[in-house]
Amino acid sequence: MRPIHRWSTIAAATTLAAGTLLLPAGVASAADVTGTGDTVTKHIDFGVSCWSSNGRFAPFLNGNNDSTSKWGVEIQAPKLVTAGKEFEYKITLDPVQMRRKDAWGNYKGNDKHPTSWVTAPHEFPDWIREKIDIAIPSGAELLNYQTSSDDAEITRVDYAGNPSDSGQLLRVWKGQVTEGTLKTPTGNGPNALPLPPQVNSRVHDQEIDPRSGLTSPVNIKSKTQWPVITVTMRAGDEGSVIEPSLRSADPHADEYGRPENFFTFQTDWGTSDGTADVDGRILSPMSIRCAPRDTPNAGTVNAGGMPLTTIPVVGEAIPGSYRTAGPTGGKTCDWTRTDTDANIVERGTTLDSTTVTIEPTDGGFTTTNCAPWNPVNLGTADSDAPKIPGYNFTGAVGVDLQPGSYLSNGSSDGKKSCLWSRQDGSGVTFNSGTTITDPVTVTIEPTDGRFQSLGCGDWTPLSQ
Numbered sequence: 360m361r362p363i364h365r366w367s368t369i370a371a372a373t374t375l376a377a378g379t380l381l382l383p384a385g386v387a388s389a390a391d392v393t394g395t396g397d398t399v400t401k402h403i404d405f406g407v408s409c410w411s412s413n414g415r416f417a418p419f420l421n422g423n424n425d426s427t428s429k430w431g432v433e434i435q436a437p438k439l440v441t442a443g444k445e446f447e448y449k450i451t452l453d454p455v456q457m458r459r460k461d462a463w464g465n466y467k468g469n470d471k472h473p474t475s476w477v478t479a480p481h482e483f484p485d486w487i488r489e490k491i492d493i494a495i496p497s498g499a500e501l502l503n504y505q506t507s508s509d510d511a512e513i514t515r516v517d518y519a520g521n522p523s524d525s526g527q528l529l530r531v532w533k534g535q536v537t538e539g540t541l542k543t544p545t546g547n548g549p550n551a552l553p554l555p556p557q558v559n560s561r562v563h564d565q566e567i568d569p570r571s572g573l574t575s576p577v578n579i580k581s582k583t584q585w586p587v588i589t590v591t592m593r594a595g596d597e598g599s600v601i602e603p604s605l606r607s608a609d610p611h612a613d614e615y616g617r618p619e620n621f622f623t624f625q626t627d628w629g630t631s632d633g634t635a636d637v638d639g640r641i642l643s644p645m646s647i648r649c650a651p652r653d654t655p656n657a658g659t660v661n662a663g664g665m666p667l668t669t670i671p672v673v674g675e676a677i678p679g680s681y682r683t684a685g686p687t688g689g690k691t692c693d694w695t696r697t698d699t700d701a702n703i704v705e706r707g708t709t710l711d712s713t714t715v716t717i718e719p720t721d722g723g724f725t726t727t728n729c730a731p732w733n734p735v736n737l738g739t740a741d742s743d744a745p746k747i748p749g750y751n752f753t754g755a756v757g758v759d760l761q762p763g764s765y766l767s768n769g770s771s772d773g774k775k776s777c778l779w780s781r782q783d784g785s786g787v788t789f790n791s792g793t794t795i796t797d798p799v800t801v802t803i804e805p806t807d808g809r810f811q812s813l814g815c816g817d818w819t820p821l822s823q
Contacts, residue, residue: 398435398436398437399436399437399668401433401436402432402433403432403433403667404429405429405432405661405662405663406430406652406663407428407650407651408428408615408650408652408654408657409428409647409649409650410616410647410648410649411645415655416645417458418455418457418649419456419458420455430453430455431453432450432451432605432663432667433451434448434667434668436449436603436667436670440670440673441594442594442596442597442672442673444593445591445592445594446591446592446593446670447589447591448592448603448670450588450605451588452491452585454583455583456582456583457582457583484627485571485574485575485626486574486575486626486627487571487573487574487575487624488532488538488570488571488574488627489573489574489575489622489623489624490530490532490537490538490547490572490623491531491532491585491588492516492528492529492531492605492612492621493528493529493590493603493621494527494604494607494608494609495526495527495529495590496592498595498601498602499593499594499595499601499672501515502592504529504590504591506531506588506589507589511531511533511573511585512532512533512535513529513531515528516548518609518612520546520549520618521548527609529590530548532548533574534550534570534572535549536570536571536572537572538552538623538648540552540646544611544619547617547619547623596672597673600671601670601672602667602670604664604665604667605651605663605664606619606620606621607621607660607664607665613652615650616648616650616655620649623647623648623649625646626645650664651663652664679716679734680717680735680737680800681715681716681717681733681734681735682712682713682733683712683715683730683732684712685709685712685729686728687729690728691708691710691728692708692710692713692728692730693707694706694707694708694715694724694725694726695707696715696724696792697724698797700722704721704793704799705791705792705793705799707789709790713804714735714737714764715732715802716800716801718799718800720797720798736823737764737800738821738823739821739822740766740821741822745820746817747817748812749814749817750812750813750814750815751814752811752812753809756804756805756809762807763820763821764801765800765801765802765820766798766799767799767812767816767817768798769799769816770794770795770815771814771815771816773795773796776794776814777793777794777813777815778812778813779791779793779812779813780810781801781803781807781810782810783807786809788811800821801818
């Protein structure tokens, strides 16, 4: 992986390793959902395989009111983060239409069979004791976490589901209650349901534990929108990566039918659990456990069990002038400067040593196959020295202008672009750039052939 650097607000010299990328300093945020700034939004579609204590269960309905196991998740995260700096990312599970089993164990939607039927007043159960687990990624320190709902709680827990300041997971739930069974494995949390949620159970959960936890109750369309999860972290060491994900990597989490699955819940008939309806059907709660697998027997998890995004941790660098000895490995040394909107303001390629000046107004700098860039002092503008015309000039190096470093304050009129280029002896451009109002410094090497400037203010030599 290429090393990456950000601007530093500390005025100190630093050597830029080959392959660096510099971006503005500051706290990274996921507020930019367009993906055009420092953040990116990704949507990941995936399927879930859901086990229930009454067989496999497809938990959702699609737009045609047919059963489906398709789901999705959105993540908003920084494209890059600076080592030691705070940043945040947001995870949002797609809203879904819940699919519920009736007393026969059939899969039906609530909008097809309303609960108001006189002959079956408890035709469909609520979903209760829900939990959603996301992994705390390595490579960063957890600072804060919250949800967008006052009704949902978020807790740091360990793999056993117990609250812990050193836990590896963040769990969205309520009252720290989760589903559970008397069969092994029983549940994943301190308040897993202590009764067997299985068909023909003659005991209802209200007699043992009346807490329902996080709930998606029956309504006209059984629509559910889980809260947005916002996580704030401090980035770790430069060169590492941070990979937010749903829970799936720890032992048993990605296995079919495990209480460690990232999404689990219990169906609930209220005080009618364990009783019979008017037709003699037993109303029984069921545990539901969903893993990001295309099928229960799939050899691996799908995209929902993989990292949702990868956030490189970058180092810090400083605006200034840097010189490289040229390419490494027999290839050309290539570099690019960009503005804060990621527009290219300079690009170049060379087989020789060269100097680049990164301006304070720059947004980024990338370099490939170059020897380390070492800081150099180019001096200050010498107003008494002969200037290079900037508006419309093409000159031969050593004849019409001398090698050295030159500063232009940008466009000659402050409105149109200032364009400049360094060329070889045949007039082929190998380094060029553009600016309007931002100053730019160009270092012309003795090996250069020509220099061209269009629409720029005059170029003032720099001297020690």
